[in-house]
Each structure stands twice: as C-alpha cells, then as structure tokens.
Amino acid sequence: MNTKNKILQVALALYNQEGIRSVTTRHIATTMGISAGNLHYHFKHTEDIILALFEQLTAAYDTIVQNLSEHPVLNLAELEAYIDSSFYLIEQYRFIFINFVELGSWIPSIRESYQKLVSKREQEFSRLFTNLVNANVFRSDIAPALLNSLVRQLFLISDFWISSNELTAQLRGEEALLIYRQDILSIFTPYLQ
Amino acid sequence: MNTKNKILQVALALYNQEGIRSVTTRHIATTMGISAGNLHYHFKHTEDIILALFEQLTAAYDTIVQNLSEHPVLNLAELEAYIDSSFYLIEQYRFIFINFVELGSWIPSIRESYQKLVSKREQEFSRLFTNLVNANVFRSDIAPALLNSLVRQLFLISDFWISSNELTAQLRGEEALLIYRQDILSIFTPYLQ
DNA sequence: TCAAATTTAGAACAAATGTTCTAAATTTGA
DNA sequence: TCAAATTTAGAACATTTGTTCTAAATTTGA
Numbered sequence: 001m002n003t004k005n006k007i008l009q010v011a012l013a014l015y016n017q018e019g020i021r022s023v024t025t026r027h028i029a030t031t032m033g034i035s036a037g038n039l040h041y042h043f044k045h046t047e048d049i050i051l052a053l054f055e056q057l058t059a060a061y062d063t064i065v066q067n068l069s070e071h072p073v074l075n076l077a078e079l080e081a082y083i084d085s086s087f088y089l090i091e092q093y094r095f096i097f098i099n100f101v102e103l104g105s106w107i108p109s110i111r112e113s114y115q116k117l118v119s120k121r122e123q124e125f126s127r128l129f130t131n132l133v134n135a136n137v138f139r140s141d142i143a144p145a146l147l148n149s150l151v152r153q154l155f156l157i158s159d160f161w162i163s164s165n166e167l168t169a170q171l172r173g174e175e176a177l178l179i180y181r182q183d184i185l186s187i188f189t190p191y192l193q
Numbered sequence: 194m195n196t197k198n199k200i201l202q203v204a205l206a207l208y209n210q211e212g213i214r215s216v217t218t219r220h221i222a223t224t225m226g227i228s229a230g231n232l233h234y235h236f237k238h239t240e241d242i243i244l245a246l247f248e249q250l251t252a253a254y255d256t257i258v259q260n261l262s263e264h265p266v267l268n269l270a271e272l273e274a275y276i277d278s279s280f281y282l283i284e285q286y287r288f289i290f291i292n293f294v295e296l297g298s299w300i301p302s303i304r305e306s307y308q309k310l311v312s313k314r315e316q317e318f319s320r321l322f323t324n325l326v327n328a329n330v331f332r333s334d335i336a337p338a339l340l341n342s343l344v345r346q347l348f349l350i351s352d353f354w355i356s357s358n359e360l361t362a363q364l365r366g367e368e369a370l371l372i373y374r375q376d377i378l379s380i381f382t383p384y385l386q
Numbered sequence: 387t388c389a390a391a392t393t394t395a396g397a398a399c400a401a402a403t404g405t406t407c408t409a410a411a412t413t414t415g416a
Numbered sequence: 417t418c419a420a421a422t423t424t425a426g427a428a429c430a431t432t433t434g435t436t437c438t439a440a441a442t443t444t445g446a
Binding site (some may be wrong): 387388389390391392393394395396397398399400401402403404405406407408409410411412413414415416 | 417418419420421422423424425426427428429430431432433434435436437438439440441442443444445446
C-alpha cells in the first residue's frame, strides 16, 4: 500500500478512536512512523485528508446503491440485509457522523456532498418502498405527507444512531447492530401489510 | 448582570453561531470587551464554561419536567405544547446537541450528566404515556418492547433533529418548529386511539 | 547507468491558544 | 474613610499546531 492510502487508513482509525478534536497531523504521522513533513507532502492541508475520507464514504455508499438497483429488495429479510450493510458502512466512518455538522461548516464541500447523498438515498428509498408495496409487504394506503416524515425519520436514525448510542448504551459490534436494526424496522412496523 | 453570567451568555451565543471548533476564550473575551486574563479569573479552564452552560441546560430541563408533573399532559394539544417547549430549549443550547459526543468524551461529567437526563426523561415519558392511554388518546395494546423502541426513537429525534436540519434543510425558527413537531408526532400517529 | 523526478526526514516558522502572573483599579464593608 | 478583598487589563509563557523549507535519500525510466 502506498503512503497516501496508508495515511488515510491511519487517519480514519485515529479519528474514529480519539475524535477529531485530539487528532493532529503530527499524531497521524508519528503513529504510522513517517515524518510530519512527509505527510504534508501527500496532503497539503488537514482538510484534504478528511475530504478524501468523506469521498471514500460516498463511494462505498454508491456501491451499495448500485447493488440495490441490481438486486431489488422484495421482502423483510432483504430489507434487513440492506439495513445491516448501511450500518457497517456508517460504523466504519463513524467520526464523520459524530462530527457531521462541525465538518460541514468547516469544509463546505462536505455539506454540499451530503446534500447529494441525501437525494440519492431519497430516490433509492422511494424505489425500495414501491417494491415492498408491490410485493404486498407494506400497506398501499400511506399518505405522501406521512411518507415524507417516515423518510426523514429513517435518515435521522441512520445518521445519528451512532451518536446517540455513544452517549448512552455504548453498544459495540453485533449488539449495536441488533438494536440499530430493530429501531430502523420499528419505523415500518405499523405499516406492514 | 455580573461578569460571570455575561461570559456564559456571550459564550453560548458564540458557540451556537460559530461552533466550538472556532471559538476560543480570547474570542469570547474580546467579543464582550474584557481581557482574556479577566475571563480566566472567572473561569479557570474552558471546560468550566462549557460545563456551566450544560448545567444551565439541565436546570432548564428540570423546570420543564417539574411543570409537567404539576400539569400533566392529557390530550394532543398539550402534548404539542410540551414538544414545543423542548424544541425551544434544545435550539437555545444547540451547540451542545451538535457536539454532544465530542463534548461527552472531552468532559466526562457531561456524559454522566446526560445519562441522568435520559433516565429522567424516560420516567417522564412513561408517566406521560400512561396518562394518554388512560385518557383514551393512545391505544392500550402496545407491546413493551415496541414501546422501548419508540422511546429511543423519540429521544434520538429530540436530540439530533437540530443536527440533521443543519445539514439539510437548514430551517430556522417557526419553520423548523413545525417540521420538528410533525416528526415527533408522527412516531405516535400509528398508535393513536 | 545515470540524470531527472519523487519521496522522505527533520529543522524551522508563524500563528494560535490556554493559562499564569503582576500590578493597577475598583468595590466592599466595618 | 480606608484597609482588605475583588476584579480587571495586559504582558508574558509554554505548548501545540499547521505548514513550509531544505537537503538528502530513493525510485523511475530512458
């Protein structure tokens, strides 16, 4: 692996573990055994590292979405599988979700990029939902206004469940996934066929 | 108003506007027209300022809860009024909610204090819910496990709606309140009598 | 093979930041 | 009223941090 990618890898691990507040470029450099000067040869500014990590996240999300359009969700088991894969992705880049607002105002292109991510997810969710209505998994009489609220709730839980968990139960790994999945599914529960 | 309180007032406004990343003690001092030395005479460490603001938040929340136990919620209009008051409080201390995880790991007593806040809210919600079931507003056949999920959802939306809004719609004031209220109420919608 | 391009280490710099120190100004209260 | 307590300003300090600079080491590719 080349130095540039290793910087991103170590930076991600440190940001996730220690939080963006306490991780510095020197910190990243010494952890991976290179000089700070070398790190800044590869990434001129700290923001460039964070932006690159954010772009990794959106790229990974694109892959999930592409998979989803090739293999549509048709039942609850497949819905759970999709929920799980989104959980793992969010957990992998947890520092981004934990500092989303701060990062968004610090690095404006992150906010812009997030807007695009949201609209991509909205389309994807709308398709997913139509499929599940057609497959007689969901009821077909849900008002559009209510559906909008459900979509917002779904995104809010997806993006901030990790933060909430960090402050309260601090569940990890499989245990966290179980509750996360349950919380997401409970949005749908009342609207099952 | 004495200097100590004015420091808290100015610090709150700055943290809310500029974010904790870019606000320094010097910044706070010059904004209110005093010296940095003077500020540090009143608050030895930056954490002391943030902790004091957090304690203001929990105190204000206690007042709401006390009001709630004196005047129980018995119908949807009263539920909305309660939702509104919690919204205003959260908006007033928005920087705390936006940086909750980061603050929790930086200042451990904030995390501990938040745990207490959560259990206080759990009790309060449970009482509120019982009242609304007894008043025939809510259905009485909701499984305890589902109720737990609903409580978690309620808290998650309460605490992170501001963050989510900041990244997407960026609604302000009355407009924000309307959507916030709708999102909270939509959790209950399927369980109305 | 060897010159050009690249990567790297480490010193150095400037700015920022939290905090302390000192001495003056102001307030308090007996 | 005046001595003691308090508040305040501003200089000063140590540390940190992001970043740049320089020169050496390494890699590349013709």
